[in-house]
Structure formats: C-alpha cells, structure tokens
Amino acid sequence: xxxxxxxxxxxxxxxxxxxxxxxxxxxxxxxxxxxxxxxxxxxxxxxxxxxxxxxxxxxxxxxxxxxxxxxxxxxxxxxxxxxxxxxxxxxxxxxxxxxxxxxxxxxxxxx
Amino acid sequence: xxxxxxxxxxxxxxxxxxxxxxxxxxxxxxxxxxxxxxxxxxxxxxxxxxxxxxxxxxxxxxxxxxxxxxxxxxxxxxxxxxxxxxxxxxxxxxxxxxxxxxxxxxxxxxxxxxx
Numbered sequence: 046x047x048x049x050x051x052x053x054x055x056x057x058x059x060x061x062x063x064x065x066x067x068x069x070x071x072x073x074x075x076x077x078x079x080x081x082x083x084x085x086x087x088x089x090x091x092x093x094x095x096x097x098x099x100x101x102x103x104x105x106x107x108x109x110x111x112x113x114x115x116x117x118x119x120x121x122x123x124x125x126x127x128x129x130x131x132x133x134x135x136x137x138x139x140x141x142x143x144x145x146x147x148x149x150x151x152x153x154x155x156x
Numbered sequence: 157x158x159x160x161x162x163x164x165x166x167x168x169x170x171x172x173x174x175x176x177x178x179x180x181x182x183x184x185x186x187x188x189x190x191x192x193x194x195x196x197x198x199x200x201x202x203x204x205x206x207x208x209x210x211x212x213x214x215x216x217x218x219x220x221x222x223x224x225x226x227x228x229x230x231x232x233x234x235x236x237x238x239x240x241x242x243x244x245x246x247x248x249x250x251x252x253x254x255x256x257x258x259x260x261x262x263x264x265x266x267x268x269x270x271x
Binding site for chain 2: 090091
C-alpha cells in the first residue's frame with residue numbers, strides 16, 4: 046500500500062506559488078521523502094528529497110514538519126510548464142532504493 | 157547527459173506471445189527498475205535489481221520475469237502476454253548517492269498493446 050496521501054488535483058495561477066501537500070504519517074525516522082513529477086507522455090523526473098530539514102534547489106523547496114508526518118512541495122513561481130502530476134514518495138525498502146509511486150497530485154497551472 | 161533507453165516506444169503483440177522489453181542505461185548505475193503505468197493507478201513497481209544477476213519482486217510481479225546479465229541492461233519478460241498486460245512500461249535506474257539521494261532516471265517508456 047502507498048505510504049503517502051496527496052490531494053488528487055490542484056489548480057494554480059501562472060506566476061503564483063504552488064503549494065503541494067503530502068501526508069506521510071507512518072514514515073520511519075530514517076526514511077527520506079522524495080518528490081517527483083511527470084509531465085504528460087514523459088517519464089517521471091526527480092525534483093527534490095529531504096529527511097528532516099527544509100530543502101531548496103533550483104526547481105523547488107521542500108518543507109517538512111517537525112514531526113515529519115507531512116511535507117509541502119513549493120514551486121515559488123509556477124509556469125505553464127509546471128503542469129504535471131506530482132508524486133510524494135517514501136521508499137518501499139530499508140535500503141531506500143525502491144520507491145512507491147502513489148497516484149500523485151495533478152497540478153494544473155493556468156494563465 | 158545521463159541516459160536510459162528502452163528498445164521500443166510502441167509495441168503490439170498477440171495474446172500468448174513471449175515479449176521482451178529491453179532497457180539500457182549508460183550511467184554505470186547499480187539499481188534498475190521496471191514499472192507499469194495505467195490510467196487511475198499511477199506507477200506500480202514490477203521488479204527491481206540491485207546488481208547483476210540480482211532481482212527483487214515489486215508490488216505486481218505476477219506474469220512477469222526479469223533478467224540482468226550485464227550491469228547496464230535490464231530486461232522485462234512477459235512469458236505469455238495477456239490483454240491485461242496492455243500498459244505503458246517504464247524503466248529506471250539509480251545509484252546510491254550521498255545524503256539519501258537515490259534519484260531514479262527514467263526512460264521514455266514503451267507502450268505495449270496486447271491484442
């Protein structure tokens with residue numbers, strides 16, 4: 046079973062911040078949270094990952110709550126090209142290599 | 157540029173045929189994965205491999221087998237294709253990185269239709 050819960054869909058206006066929530070209440074202390082996205086007709090693409098601290102890279106920011114039971118992916122200035130399905134993922138195995146992709150959140154960015 | 161390639165973008169087979177889906181990566185990655193993706197079900201892990209000749213079952217291994225004879229190549233085999241195996245098949249590879257970064261790189265996918 047998937048270990049994460051995400052809203053099915055979200056809308057965002059172009060240029061605004063997109064905040065995508067994820068619940069992972071059963072995450073273990075040493076498990077990372079990963080975010081991927083999949084643009085239509087392409088394979089999934091890695092965005093960011095984190096353990097405890099907030100993380101930022103050139104694509105997005107990841108905010109993880111102190112109890113680690115939930116996180117939020119932030120796209121600070123969404124563009125039309127950010128329209129995609131976003132997956133919040135925790136590993137399937139202890140080695141952290143096999144990921145469980147749930148159904149994700151379909152983000153629609155409109156002008 | 158890192159690359160994962162899959163042997164076919166589109167494939168049409170008949171029920172009962174033996175089907176081979178090939179995946180090759182040029183990044184010297186230890187880990188390789190096969191997923192299938194269906195509308196409304198998301199990506200589901202079929203099999204994965206940590207090393208040459210090693211394999212582990214994913215969430216939906218029934219009806220599939222895999223082969224990893226060389227590090228760069230991971231094959232998915234449908235011993236006797238059935239119509240319910242019509243799907244998009246995605247291959248991925250990864251290598252253990254620092255700070256938990258097990259980033260998976262995906263191929264373009266093979267859309268298999270079984271008639």
